[in-house]
Amino acid sequence: MGSTSDWDTMRHAAETLDALGVPYxxxxxxxxxxxxxxxxxxxxxxxxxxKVIIGGAGGAAHLPGMAAAMTHLPVLGVPVESKALKGMDxxxxxxxxxxxxxVGTLAIGKAGAINAGLLAAAILATGDEALTERLKAWRxxxxxxxxxxxx
Ligand code: RP5
Numbered sequence: 001m002g003s004t005s006d007w008d009t010m011r012h013a014a015e016t017l018d019a020l021g022v023p024y025x026x027x028x029x030x031x032x033x034x035x036x037x038x039x040x041x042x043x044x045x046x047x048x049x050x051k052v053i054i055g056g057a058g059g060a061a062h063l064p065g066m067a068a069a070m071t072h073l074p075v076l077g078v079p080v081e082s083k084a085l086k087g088m089d090x091x092x093x094x095x096x097x098x099x100x101x102x103v104g105t106l107a108i109g110k111a112g113a114i115n116a117g118l119l120a121a122a123i124l125a126t127g128d129e130a131l132t133e134r135l136k137a138w139r140x141x142x143x144x145x146x147x148x149x150x151x
Pocket of ligand 1: 001002003004005006030031032056057058059060080
């Protein structure tokens with residue numbers, strides 16, 4: 001994520017991965033304030049064994065796109081809700097990538113962070129039968145938890 005201030009949103013991705021038993025790391029890597037850290041992180045990610053990168057950032061949210069430019073790994077982008085523009089700036093910054101450098105862009109805020117965790121898990125599950133079963137169980141539990149009576 002681009003800042004420690006993004007953690008309140010991005011922790012939902014982490015909690016989702018926890019629930020699914022997917023190992024991960026969390027780092028603050030700012031495209032603007034720590035550009036060299038971003039270069040090292042993105043160019044070294046695959047060699048370190050990472051399989052998917054989730055990038056969460058707000059405002060002029062270049063982090064996921066710049067990461068995607070420097071790795072062949074799948075990059076998922078979470079637009080963090082900004083104060084000034086309520087995350088529309090973040091969304092448009094992340095989603096409007098030029099053809100050739102994809103970022104799988106999720107919804108603004110908490111829902112996007114949760115879904116980034118789920119989507120990362122689904123990507124990893126294509127090569128992991130045990131994770132596939134955990135993901136199916138998570139989805140089934142969610143379905144079972146939806147009340148039919150709103151009261
Ligand atoms: C972005 O600027 C970060 O991703 C964050 O969403 C936003 C504001 O950062 P702080 O000023 O709170 O550190 O780079």
